[in-house]
Amino acid sequence: MRIEPTSLDPLIRRAQRRDLRAFEEIVRRFETPIRAWAVAHCPPGGDADEVAQRTFIAAYERLADFEPGTSFQAWLFTIARYQLMTEATRLRRLADYHSRFAPELLDRELERRAVEEAPEHLAERLTALRACMEKLGDAGREILHWRYDVDIPLQEMAERTGRSVGAIKKNLFLLRQKLQGCIERKLETAAEGGI
């Protein structure tokens, strides 16, 4: 996911001159890392795509402030962090947010990660996740497809498979856990220079 600065500089220069097509290309190149980072850090109930879009809009408005020669991606992620804070603040203003939507400690851990952890590794996690999904069996992939693509209620999944709702829940939990383990192994191997 690293973007070569040499190929980016002319685009940034054009975008700084308000060339919309150049900026569109910049959005296209950073869409995945910014969106992956936003969905992974946006608290439950928040609109991650809104955070990602606002990041690009703010970047466009402030392009004149970007210093050539420095990392554009790092600059973009700094803006994304501010946009995420704005969204988190909006959510916290909702009455009973933490008792209704999310445990406060989960939000705090997400906030810590957003500030302390290297932002670009979320795109790597997304890549690893996609590879791990490939390794699942058909039945597992089907359940995930129902849950994440077509958003079928648990009851309907249960009816379709002739199993109980409890069994479907357990199945979903195990699938997520399996993918979690697979992602961690992949990222560790990558860190050690493998793959």
Next chain:
Amino acid sequence: MSARFDELWTDFMEGELDAAGMSELRELLAQDEALRRRAADLYQTHRLLGLAHGRAAESAEAFVRATVARLPVDADAFTAKIVSRIAVAKPDKKAARLAWPRYGLAAAVAVGATLAIQALFVPKRATQTAAAAPQNYVATLVRADGAQWTGGAPREGQRLVPGKLRLASGSAMLQFDSGATAILTGPAELALDSATTATLRVGRVTVRAEDEAFGFTLRTPSSDVVDLGTEFAVSVESGGASEVHVLEGLVEATARNGTPDDAHLISDGKALRFAGGGKDAPVEVPMLARPFAEVLPPPVPRAETPGRVLAYDGFDYAAEMKSGTPDGGEGWSGGWVRGGFGVRDAVLRFLPEPSLRGPDALSRTATGGQMLFDGGDFTVYKRKLAEPLDLRIDSVRYVSFLVRKTAPRDAEAGEEWMRVIWATRAAKAERCGFGVLGNNRPFVFSQGVPNVAAAEPIAPEQTYLFVGKLVTGRDTPDEIFLKIFGPRDALDLREPKRWTVAGKSNRLDARLDELHLGFGPHGGFAFDELRIGTTWESVVPANR
């Protein structure tokens, strides 16, 4: 302990955790730091799963477009840049024309100045963000004359996704979603790259890109051509050499292997030739292209009107029907059946003569009579279509009908008084269609995404022609458009460039075999000349 966490966590992920469960989960997390990290890992994986799956993954390009559409357009800076480059390149008389009227780059997305409003019907999915609205189509094949295609043969009205079009002979008119119009003359091969960019590999294309289409780019093997004005023609020979002829306005052309500093500004009446390979400097050649208006296919009516009328009802019935199922017209399986909610003793009323007076061309083919509705209770009349609207396949359907509001009652925006929708008993959550709200604004409706209403209301005691377009896609989004013609509007002879309302893209998946005519208590009206067809011309008869 861990098993309990697993259970609570899954309920939390599935939105099924109650207040007691939430407080238990909070306690578990408070006691164990490792569990907090694990919970955050699982949460992030869950969210990334959402991004990794089909619809979200497909929406990457939609995200880019939606983001760019929201950027503030800095017209002054843009103008200054263009004008300064022109001044350097060619200080000719045309520079005076560069007081560009407006820059529609952002407006291209806010098509038709429409207004998104809350869904009137209970949506299947609660909300849809701008980024999730897929817009995979880039253009529409508006017209094909004597067109012989190699490979896939698109039909008139078909929405086109990025990909190649190979036209062996004849001509084809394409309307890009950016607003640019292109006429391709066969033999030619054109790749649609996006709503703003196409690549001509061989053949000839004439482009008209006004206002909002400013900046439309046509690539060739030897040059890149950017529209800065309105009208140009490009031809590409089999060896890759290209010629750019500017008919009106200004074009920026760059050799394929050139840098932006090598750009040539070509003003109207001029033409440049780029040699194949795209290395040598271009040479000036005589401007010989025919203007857009001349290459435009001859206006309708054509000798043979393309397309078919699939269903028609002119409402030529007896004055009142307390019972029975009026079954006139054609293209139906059975007659109108009263159904729905709060029906009571609603009487279906007709005015046997005359027909509702619409545009002349329409009246000429009309049958007598019209349907009257005085604005009583909510009532729905249903009729089975002989040929259903199948949302599982790639198809295009057009519908037209006349509406005249007779009881000028104003109501809240949410209280619509008329709707025409496609539905099916088999999947009640899958419906789409058109209607008019209590504030008299026409709207389009597609179950699961917010309705979109027209910016302007229609006036009572005036007859309007509604023309709708329904695009269904197997792997591409379903779309819905509405164009409204008032009593003084000239009819568009072909599918219009701008619709009065463009609905939000959706993905429905049913076979809609019923047409529902719904009435609310917020306005009486007359309804007539209902047509469903496969092309614009099949539902909008031209003057002959």
